Amino acid sequence: MKNNNILKLTFMSLAVVINILGGFIAIALKLPIFIDTIGTFLIAFLFGPISGAITGLATSLINGFTFDPYSLYFFPVQIVIGLTAGLCYKKGLFKGKFIVLGILISTIAGSLIASLISAYVFGGMTSSGSTFVVMYLKNVGVNIVASVFSTQILFDLLDKASTIFIVLMLIKSLPYNMKEKIGVVNG
Numbered sequence: 385m386k387n388n389n390i391l392k393l394t395f396m397s398l399a400v401v402i403n404i405l406g407g408f409i410a411i412a413l414k415l416p417i418f419i420d421t422i423g424t425f426l427i428a429f430l431f432g433p434i435s436g437a438i439t440g441l442a443t444s445l446i447n448g449f450t451f452d453p454y455s456l457y458f459f460p461v462q463i464v465i466g467l468t469a470g471l472c473y474k475k476g477l478f479k480g481k482f483i484v485l486g487i488l489i490s491t492i493a494g495s496l497i498a499s500l501i502s503a504y505v506f507g508g509m510t511s512s513g514s515t516f517v518v519m520y521l522k523n524v525g526v527n528i529v530a531s532v533f534s535t536q537i538l539f540d541l542l543d544k545a546s547t548i549f550i551v552l553m554l555i556k557s558l559p560y561n562m563k564e565k566i567g568v569v570n571g
Contacts, residue, residue, distance in 0.1 A: 388565070391565065391566070392431055392435065395426075395427060395430065395431070395566075396427055396431075396435060396438065396439050396442075398423070399422075399423025399424065399426050399427045399439045400423055400439055400442045400443050400446065401423070402422050402423035402426070403420045403421060403422060403423040403424060403439070403440075403443035403447075404420075404443060404446055404447055404450075406418070406419035406420045406421075406422055406423075407419070407420035407443070407447050407452060407455065408447075408451060408452075411451070411452055416517070416539045417539050417540075417542055417543035417546070418539075418540075418543050419543065419546075419547065420443065420447070421440065421462065421465050421494075421543075421544070421547055422547050422550055422551060423439055423443065424436050424439050424440040424443065424462055424465055424466045424469065425465070425469045425490075425547055425548060425551045426551045426554060426555070427439040427466070428465075428466045428467075428469035428470035428473060429469065429470070429473045429478070429551060429552075429555060429568075430555065430566050430568060431470075431566070432470045432474070433466060433467040433468075433469070433470025433471050433474075434466075434467075434470070435466075435470070436465070436466030436467065436469055436470045437462075437463045437464075437466035437467050437470075438466070439462075439466060440459075440461075440462025440463050440465055440466040441459055441462060441463055441466075443455075443462055444456060444458060444459035444461075444462045445459065454506070457501055457505055457506075458498060458501055460497050460501070461494050461497045461498045461501070464493050464494055464497050465490060465493065465494045468489060468490050468493040468494070469490050472485075472486040472489055472490060473486070477489065478548060478552065483548070486548070487541070487544055487545050487548055488541075490544055490548070491537065491540045491541050491543075491544040491545075492537070494540060494544070495533065495536045495537045495540045496533070498536055498540070499529065499532045499533040499536045499537075500529070502518075502532045502536065503528050503529045503531075503532040503533075504529075507528065508522060508528050508531060508532045517535045518531045518532050518535045521534070521535065555568060
């Protein structure tokens with residue numbers, strides 16, 4: 385049991401680092417996608433929704449206190465993504481024809497929370513590269529919440545679909561004995 389906890393904490397720590405690197409790259413390059421949830425999805429798939437949520441929360445806190453203060457406000461998004469991804473994975477929604485449903489559920493859950501935070505706390509202006517699109521829509525007369533959500537969902541679908549495929553490939557590439565130790569079934 386103790387070895388499993390050490391393995392789990394090690395994986396969670398590495399996942400936080402992966403998230404932070406992804407977030408840093410996205411902000412530095414002003415990308416319209418975030419690539420800061422690869423680790424959150426990985427842990428949610430491997431160890432379940434609570435572990436995914438904790439990984440996401442740790443990522444937001446570290447990002448927020450180091451290079452992206454906006455990240456602190458968006459910690460609920462990482463938590464919701466960790467929970468949603470873990471639950472969808474347990475229900476088999478990232479396999480076969482159900483993968484589209486899993487991607488949609490995970491994306492919509494995170495996008496709704498992120499859009500509300502972005503619109504009401506920041507007026508749509510954050511450290512994301514998609515801010516330019518939001519401001520354009522706002523300037524042509526689109527409501528701020530609609531501007532943020534329509535932009536958010538568009539870029540989040542691309543971000544989450546890419547993230548999920550990367551995570552599924554990572555899990556598939558894990559050695560069998562490690563999958564067995566973690567308890568990944570058919571991973």
